[in-house]
Amino acid sequence: MNSDQDGVNCKLFQKNNTQFMATYNLKINGQRKEVDADGDTPLLWVLREHLNLVGTKFGCGIAQCGACTVQVDGEAVRSCSLPISSIEDKSVVTIEGLSENGDHPVQKAWIEHDVPQCGYCQAGQIMNAAALLDQNPNPSDQEIDSAMNGNICRCGTYVRIKAAIKTAAAYQE
Amino acid sequence: MTLIKTTYDRRSFIKVSTLSSGGMLLGFSWLASCKPDQVVNMPKEWFDINGFLKIADNGLVTIMSPNPEIGQNVKTSMPMIIAEELDVSWDQVTVEQAGFNIKKYTRQLAGGSQSIRQGWESLRMAGATARRMLMEAAAKQWDVPVAEVTTEEGVVKHGDKTIGYGEIAAVAATVTVPEEVELKDPKDFKIIGTPRKNVDGSKIVSGKPLFGLDTQREGMLIAMIEHPPAFGMKLKSLDSSSAKAMPGIHDVITINTSVPEGKEAQWSDTNAFNELVVVVGATTWQVMKAKKALKVSWEEESPPESTSDHIKSMYDLLGKNQKEPARLDGDPKKTFRNAAKVIERIYSAPFLAHNTLEPMNFFADVKEDQAELVGPVQTPEFMSKTASAVLGLPEEKISIMMTRMGGGFGRRLYGHFGIEAAIISQKVKAPVKLVYSREDDMTQGTYRPTYKVTYRAALDKNNNLIGFQVRGAGVHGSPVFANRFPAGAVDNYLAENHTLESNISTGAWRAPRSNFIAGAEQAFLDEVAEAAGKDPIEFRLELFERAINDPVGEDNDYDAKRYAGVLKLVREKSNWSQSTPGVYRGVSAYFCHNSYVAQVVDVVMKNNQPKVQKIWCAIDCGIVVNPEGARNQVEGGMVDGIGHAMYSEMTFKNGRPEQNNFDSYRLIRHREAPVEIETYFVDNGIDPTGLGEPSLPPIMGALANALAKATGERLYEQPFVGQAIELG
Numbered sequence A: 001m002n003s004d005q006d007g008v009n010c011k012l013f014q015k016n017n018t019q020f021m022a023t024y025n026l027k028i029n030g031q032r033k034e035v036d037a038d039g040d041t042p043l044l045w046v047l048r049e050h051l052n053l054v055g056t057k058f059g060c061g062i063a064q065c066g067a068c069t070v071q072v073d074g075e076a077v078r079s080c081s082l083p084i085s086s087i088e089d090k091s092v093v094t095i096e097g098l099s100e101n102g103d104h105p106v107q108k109a110w111i112e113h114d115v116p117q118c119g120y121c122q123a124g125q126i127m128n129a130a131a132l133l134d135q136n137p138n139p140s141d142q143e144i145d146s147a148m149n150g151n152i153c154r155c156g157t158y159v160r161i162k163a164a165i166k167t168a169a170a171y172q173e
Numbered sequence B: 001m002t003l004i005k006t007t008y009d010r011r012s013f014i015k016v017s018t019l020s021s022g023g024m025l026l027g028f029s030w031l032a033s034c035k036p037d038q039v040v041n042m043p044k045e046w047f048d049i050n051g052f053l054k055i056a057d058n059g060l061v062t063i064m065s066p067n068p069e070i071g072q073n074v075k076t077s078m079p080m081i082i083a084e085e086l087d088v089s090w091d092q093v094t095v096e097q098a099g100f101n102i103k104k105y106t107r108q109l110a111g112g113s114q115s116i117r118q119g120w121e122s123l124r125m126a127g128a129t130a131r132r133m134l135m136e137a138a139a140k141q142w143d144v145p146v147a148e149v150t151t152e153e154g155v156v157k158h159g160d161k162t163i164g165y166g167e168i169a170a171v172a173a174t175v176t177v178p179e180e181v182e183l184k185d186p187k188d189f190k191i192i193g194t195p196r197k198n199v200d201g202s203k204i205v206s207g208k209p210l211f212g213l214d215t216q217r218e219g220m221l222i223a224m225i226e227h228p229p230a231f232g233m234k235l236k237s238l239d240s241s242s243a244k245a246m247p248g249i250h251d252v253i254t255i256n257t258s259v260p261e262g263k264e265a266q267w268s269d270t271n272a273f274n275e276l277v278v279v280v281g282a283t284t285w286q287v288m289k290a291k292k293a294l295k296v297s298w299e300e301e302s303p304p305e306s307t308s309d310h311i312k313s314m315y316d317l318l319g320k321n322q323k324e325p326a327r328l329d330g331d332p333k334k335t336f337r338n339a340a341k342v343i344e345r346i347y348s349a350p351f352l353a354h355n356t357l358e359p360m361n362f363f364a365d366v367k368e369d370q371a372e373l374v375g376p377v378q379t380p381e382f383m384s385k386t387a388s389a390v391l392g393l394p395e396e397k398i399s400i401m402m403t404r405m406g407g408g409f410g411r412r413l414y415g416h417f418g419i420e421a422a423i424i425s426q427k428v429k430a431p432v433k434l435v436y437s438r439e440d441d442m443t444q445g446t447y448r449p450t451y452k453v454t455y456r457a458a459l460d461k462n463n464n465l466i467g468f469q470v471r472g473a474g475v476h477g478s479p480v481f482a483n484r485f486p487a488g489a490v491d492n493y494l495a496e497n498h499t500l501e502s503n504i505s506t507g508a509w510r511a512p513r514s515n516f517i518a519g520a521e522q523a524f525l526d527e528v529a530e531a532a533g534k535d536p537i538e539f540r541l542e543l544f545e546r547a548i549n550d551p552v553g554e555d556n557d558y559d560a561k562r563y564a565g566v567l568k569l570v571r572e573k574s575n576w577s578q579s580t581p582g583v584y585r586g587v588s589a590y591f592c593h594n595s596y597v598a599q600v601v602d603v604v605m606k607n608n609q610p611k612v613q614k615i616w617c618a619i620d621c622g623i624v625v626n627p628e629g630a631r632n633q634v635e636g637g638m639v640d641g642i643g644h645a646m647y648s649e650m651t652f653k654n655g656r657p658e659q660n661n662f663d664s665y666r667l668i669r670h671r672e673a674p675v676e677i678e679t680y681f682v683d684n685g686i687d688p689t690g691l692g693e694p695s696l697p698p699i700m701g702a703l704a705n706a707l708a709k710a711t712g713e714r715l716y717e718q719p720f721v722g723q724a725i726e727l728g
């Protein structure tokens, strides 16, 4: 589909006679991955369907709910709205790569506060919270609210999330 | 100590067998005594009870959780009950999700609120039976009377002799199932009533595949549907040539999910559209793109409806008497004629979508002679029947595995998406995962119906409430519960119901009907109290006093003492009588799903906007199995209630949903959430009742009452944000 990724180092080839696909070299959770996909494929679907990293969730597809949040070069981004062609040479971290044993301070705090209900939004909440704490180790309530406002929790665990972020901040000290 | 008769008769066929590795396997059918009609009348999602336990030779206990987890924490709390009576330490227990197996578990659907008590007893019985069999086995081995042996944390004891459950389990599996077992005295509970973390917690925070949408299989194709753009429309013609030519696209087909003539439809077969266009391809993104290339034309099947039509029709209905009122006490007509003061208000609320964060999806692999279905469904038993009818396969050839659900709220009681996946797989002869986009999910819901209600109250010259009238109207049913409070507390009372038919599909949504009527009623009572010049809590307590001492009528479906109890508790905890400048308080109390809830909401003004500073919630839901999970549920219910009362609505224009994703459909977010919540459970030792729903309905009233104090404006129409009020 998308054959004109300017400045992106990729090898083009034709498939199904009509459409262009390309091979992308990605760095996901510290590992090099090669993916054949249309350049406009959102990172979300590449993670979930090409790389079988299903911890990153689909909620809205239009950057409104935060369920798909991952970190790209340390920034929390909505992977549903990030074409694969735009992230080569960048480092992507997903929930699967946040820590080796699920013991990142944010993950530990989440368990400590028993935050999840259905759990579906939580990977996105955690990735966003971890990025927030990297940039601001001691956020105020207002700073937490504004940083986290893009992450919907349909089950309403907001009060616990805020408490868990504060606990994680304390763990990190 | 309580002795109970076990109900493991022929109908519930307990099965005991020895595990190949040693150890013991116990099969139960918990809900054998649950009458099907209770479930059909009141499908409920919060307490799914069914079970299976095995004890390994090393003493580890595995408890199968046969019903799916939708975030209500049953996968943790229900096994806790079994573990308690089995008398093992919680660390020895692992919990596994079981698949649908009608033979093993008899009844695997979400039970009605009536089954909670039975479930409580069955789960305890399951643990107690296994414990008793282990004791008998040990007693026999030691040649001592069973009455002399005791247990403690996974060990059977007699004097200095001890033997671990695992060591004796294989023998225990050969013991005859006892006819009577002893249940613990609640004061001896060691697990029930203690906070335990979610058993799936570490998997959730590390992103393990748990949800239906995470299903991946060799050779699996992705399917997405295209449904009519408006209610009242159906497929006319389809040109799929360009979509089919797109990369990765396998096929474009149409399906019809109607249950074939002569086969019985299940109540869970509620859905928006039966005839659908389906695009099948290699990846979700390719299918999404191909969907955009479809050329479909639709035609009218029934007259399109708009929100303005519903509003007008419901107003018309509110102007009419109901010929046979749902309830009539005394002579309301005369009372209102002679009243010193009459207060009349109309409240309304829009349609709501469920918006589970995980959109509808299902995996199906249908072969010539068998079918495998995997996904998020609350009613696998019904799905199995419908799948059998539409696929033409016997039920024994259909397997269903339930996945953890990214939210339910009632939406996944209606499993049409599983049926769609099955039909698609059968047609394309391949394993298929059906994926709804958010837009697909939101624009073809089983919505919470739109409602309106008129309340009237009559006060005498001493400001006593002498007459009360409620008349409700709603799409596919009225929201009014005729026998709920204040019925029973007022001499002259009238309740009337009206139904508006519609071609828009509706269904159960967290705390059906209560999710609107509680807020309306509690806001109205607040105004009546104000008109009577009384403190809103005092005013309610006076009415409860009346219902306790001299109830009107016999059908009152609440216990006025427990009702008053939560109200008094929240009054005390919130320090109600204290008034703080700049803090505006609202109160409410409601009874639904067998539980009593009272709430106080504190609102403060920040930058000229109200902000929910704090909520106190008192809840009487009997024994609380897992206070940690229970608190989370109660908090979530209140945030959910505040969010929907404030911000959410689904509107229609000529049958077309006007909201289709979270940019147009507003949900509560971090910034608008309450700052602080305190929850108090009434400790009364009564068997547990509903917990997932009851905290939601009344919060809408408490919020409206606090906002009225803060802004000087009473709010009658949800969402409140439509009246220029924001939170936060």
Ligand code: FES
Pocket: A057, A058, A059, A060, A061, A062, A063, A064, A065, A066, A067, A068, A069, A078, A079, A080, A081
């Ligand atoms: S799925 Fe990406 S923000 Fe919702």
Ligand code: FES
Pocket: A116, A117, A118, A119, A120, A121, A122, A152, A153, A154, A155, A156, A157, B071, B357, B406, B407
């Ligand atoms: S825990 Fe269910 S959406 Fe957040």
